[in-house]
Amino acid sequence: xxxxxxxxxxxxQPVGSPLSLECTVEGTSNPNLYWYRQAAGRGxxxxxxxxxxxxxxxxxxxxxxxxxxxxxxxxxxxxxxLLSDSGFYLCAWDRVPSQETQYFxxxxxxxxx
Amino acid sequence: xxxxxQDPGPLSVPEGAIVSLNCTYSNSAFQYFMWxxxxxxxxxxxxxxxxxxxxxxxGRFTAQVDKSSKYISLFIRDSQPSDSATYLCAMTVxxxxxxxxxxxxxxxx
Numbered sequence: 001x002x003x004x005x006x007x008x009x010x011x012x013q014p015v016g017s018p019l020s021l022e023c024t025v026e027g028t029s030n031p032n033l034y035w036y037r038q039a040a041g042r043g044x045x046x047x048x049x050x051x052x053x054x055x056x057x058x059x060x061x062x063x064x065x066x067x068x069x070x071x072x073x074x075x076x077x078x079x080x081x082l083l084s085d086s087g088f089y090l091c092a093w094d095r096v097p098s099q100e101t102q103y104f105x106x107x108x109x110x111x112x113x
Numbered sequence: 114x115x116x117x118x119q120d121p122g123p124l125s126v127p128e129g130a131i132v133s134l135n136c137t138y139s140n141s142a143f144q145y146f147m148w149x150x151x152x153x154x155x156x157x158x159x160x161x162x163x164x165x166x167x168x169x170x171x172g173r174f175t176a177q178v179d180k181s182s183k184y185i186s187l188f189i190r191d192s193q194p195s196d197s198a199t200y201l202c203a204m205t206v207x208x209x210x211x212x213x214x215x216x217x218x219x220x221x222x
Contacts, residue, residue, distance in 0.1 A: 006156075032208060043117075043201065043212040044157075051208070059209075090156055101147050102210055104156035 002027035004105040005093050012111045019078040020066075021108050023091030024070065033074040034102060035066055038088040046058040050074060055084070086112045116140050119213025122152055127221050132189040136202035136213045139183065143204040143211070146178050148187045151199045151215065156157070160200075192220045 003026045013019060025031055027072050032051050036044040044057045048066035056066050063082060068076045074091055092102040119136045126132055134148075145164045149157035161176040164167045169176045177186040183202075189196055197220050202213040 010191075022121065043119075043214040044210075046209060049208055088154075101145065101159055101162045101205070103159060106148075107154075107156045 002018045002093075002103065004091060004103060006089075006105040006106060006108050009106065010109045010111075012113060013081050015083055016080050016113055019076070019081050019085070019110070021076040021089055021091075021110075022107055023074040023076075023102075024072055025044055025074075025093045028070060028072070028093070028095065032096055033068060034092040035074065035076050036090040036092065037106075038090060038107075040087075044090065048076070054089055082113050087109055117202065117204060117213045120216055123219060124216040124218045126188070126192055126196050127137070128192060128194060130188045130192050130220075132187075132192050132196065132218055132220070134187040134189075134200050134202070135214050136185050137183055138204055140204075140206065140211070141180075141183065142206045145205045146176070146185050147203045147210075148174075148176055149201040149203060149207070151201060153198075157201055159210050163216075171184060193217075194222045196220050 023108050033048045035047040038044050049060055050056050050068045053068050058096045064078050088107050091105040094102045117138045121130050146159040148160045151157040164174050166178050166180045173190045175188040179182040199217045201215045203210045
């Protein structure tokens with residue numbers, strides 16, 4: 001069966017500090033991978049998606065970036081965090097070529113102070 | 114106008130009641146329709162998905178899609194306190210999922 005991991009689970013960072021969140025998927029190969037952000041009381045906002053190693057599409061211009069160094073690894077980064085980057089970050093995957101649905105990881109709660 | 118509209122609630126019902134959740138959408142290109150359940154501080158968990166108009170049942174859950182009206186629903190029968198969560202509707206075209214804002218449901222014992 002497939003599982004998706006995210007770490008860390010919780011992170012408190014000062015404004016201006018760098019960020020690296022990691023997501024890995026097990027039990028499948030060549031998945032589509034996604035990063036979402038969920039602000040309190042709001043829906044999920046798609047940040048990035050990737051259809052393969054080194055292939056990243058950005059949905060929202062901002063100070064975040066994403067990378068996919070390995071088939072089942074997806075990293076969300078920032079060089080300098082802003083207060084507005086606080087939120088709940090979720091990684092998701094789905095099968096290729098089926099796009100019926102996406103499966104989410106446990107999330108990382110980020111608080112920027 | 115948002116692509117997917119969902120009443121955020123909150124919705125509070127007594128144990129055993131039927132919970133009714135709804136979403137409307139504007140993009141007729143949406144192909145698949147899903148409901149996710151999200152417990153506090155957890156990732157969303159897929160409950161049901163469907164791609165055609167009509168009803169789909171899974172245990173106590175029934176998903177309903179009306180493409181002509183651009184309207185989807187989720188019904189939870191015999192609700193339990195463990196059903197207390199935020200329910201997110203979602204729909205997809207190509208690679209992209211569009212989510213509703215989520216409805217927070219509390220089932221009172």
